[in-house]
Amino acid sequence: MPALITEAHDSTRLALSSHNPGAIEDFGLIGHKVAALADLAQNYTNSAIDSSELNRLITEHFPWWNDSTLRYFPWMRWPFKVMKDPSTYLKMLRHKVGIVIPAGDGNARETAHLITTLRNVHKCKLPIDIAYVGDGDMSPSIRAFLSRLGTNVNFIDLTQVFDNTLIQLKGYSSKPFAILASRYPRTILLDSDAVFFANPDDIFSMYQSLKETGLLFFHDRTVENGNTPVRQEWVGAQLKLAGRLPSAHLANNSLFFRHHIDEEADAALVAVDKSKPDTYMAMVFACWMNTKHVRETVTYQRLFGDKDTYWLAAELTGVPYAFEPWSSARLAQEPLIDKGFPLVAPVENNLARGPAAQVLEGASKPVSQASPTIAAEVLSDEKEAKSIKLLATDTSSSYDKNQTTSRVEAPHSTNELNFPRSSHNREFHDSPKPITPNRRCTTHMVHPHPDGSEPLWANGGLWLDKRDRGLGLANWTHWYVGSRNDEALKTFCETSLPTDSPNSKSWLTSEDGEQWHNEVMNTQPRWYSNDWGMDAEGCPQFEEWRWQSLNQGFRDRLERMIEEVRKVEAAWVLELG
Known part of the structure; x- marks a missing residue:
């Protein structure tokens, strides 16, 4: 050695x-x-x-x-x-x-x-x-x-x-x-x-x-x-x-x-x-x-x-x-597509062909358009028929059959999601601004591309809600990114924190400390972890001007991703039941 x-x-x-x-x-x-x-x-x-x-x-x-x-x-x-x-x-x-x-x-x-x-x-x-x-x-x-x-x-x-x-x-x-x-x-x-x-x-x-x-x-x-x-x-x-x-x-x-x-x-x-x-x-x-x-x-x-x-x-x-410099961002979509993209069943000729690999090659159509009875007859298998029937959820009640090729355009009105950036009086963290409930947020944590231009990845799958797969797949139209963490802390530390002990527990629980905490948190995405129902009612944010429309390139990629998931789901039913 x-x-x-x-x-x-x-x-x-x-x-x-x-x-x-x-x-x-x-x-x-x-x-x-x-x-x-x-x-x-x-x-x-x-x-x-x-x-x-x-x-x-x-x-x-x-x-x-x-x-x-x-x-x-x-x-x-x-x-x-x-x-x-x-x-x-x-x-x-x-x-x-x-x-x-x-x-x-x-x-x-x-x-x-x-x-x-x-x-x-x-x-x-x-x-x-x-x-x-x-x-x-x-x-x-x-x-x-x-x-x-x-x-x-x-x-x-x-x-x-x-x-x-x-x-x-x-x-x-x-x-x-x-x-x-x-x-x-x-x-x-x-x-x-x-x-x-x-x-x-x-x-x-x-x-x-x-x-x-x-x-x-x-x-x-x-x-x-x-x-x-x-x-x-x-x-x-x-x-x-x-x-x-x-x-x-x-x-x-x-x-x-x-x-x-x-x-x-x-x-x-x-x-x-x-x-x-x-x-x-x-x-x-x-x-x-x-x-x-x-x-x-x-x-x-x-x-x-x-x-x-x-x-x-x-x-x-x-x-x-x-x-990364940002806390997890938020994703949202509009009420018209509130239930997201439905799952799909394979078209009948692919059902008849059988092997999952062939289904992955083929086309597909919404489950809301597919008769569970017909699918069962084609499959001629009780277990697989049951799986297809489970996929045929009630998404048809809100699903537009042209939705997969004709997207709902993102709104541009300041009365909806894109609030103009302007100076405004900050409000405490426990007092969100009232907004028009024209969005449904999902619980996904999303992380920006390094340049902050669009989402790079998310945690939570492509389901609208992975806890309830019957709601179908997500069809996001907007996202919300807060202030960079370092910028939020620097801005309010310089103006609000005492110089001797910025992390002092006694100061943090004081009125000034609580106000500083609220000021910092108001720059960040708000999550209703104790009331997820608020997410379906617009998930109000303090700085509404931060909502951005997802660009067309992103939306096109998302549709292609959804189509791949449809094929996988169809293959899963055929092969694994």
């Missing part, structure tokens, strides 16, 4: 032993140890160096991490045939990008929607891995169906990569492990119900902050349910244990850390450059937070699922990361 690496190992052992082990809730102390391992890993960027001692140290602290089953980590030693020209190979490998989607039988339909819209509408060429937790999580028949939806769709059984008796993955908790299990140095983690409105192939070059840091996150809804002070104080306590000050993002740009909202991140998309050893180790730390004992004892008691574990792992280890 080279002398410099021997010295690095000595320093790491000292760092690992100089702090008390701490209780399981002491995330800050664990963060200190992970940072020491990350510093050591930086010495192994030359893959010709034997990394067995480093691997042993990592496994000692994280027994489920297995260098023999993982397909990629930044200090991996490559076979001899690769090492003949390691520099060229590693240069190529570092730029390899892939998508990983943790999924199971329960959300396989949304996974199918995501695959087909990426491949057939956006022409995405990135390889796609579907990560699942054994056959009990995703059945072979579902995997076979998904594999036929596009090229280069592969599967990762996480129980074959990690010892599941140690971590007992379930639901959210499998997501960070899917990042580690991905074979691609640059990994895009997507929830099964994520929706892209454009090609994500170049996402690692689209965001300058991602290129610089290797970690990109997206903001959650601006929702306050009373958990903010407790969560912020806990994060602050963990930073003290780790011996770190808050990062520039957390101190200056975080609505969460400034006591305004309950959750920081929407983890339906996480972009990670694992070729950076410190970034990779931060994801190992995030995995630890989602192991069974830790998540049940601490993580999911303090946070909501996995969503804030990724940036918190980076924060506690001092690893650079970035957030």
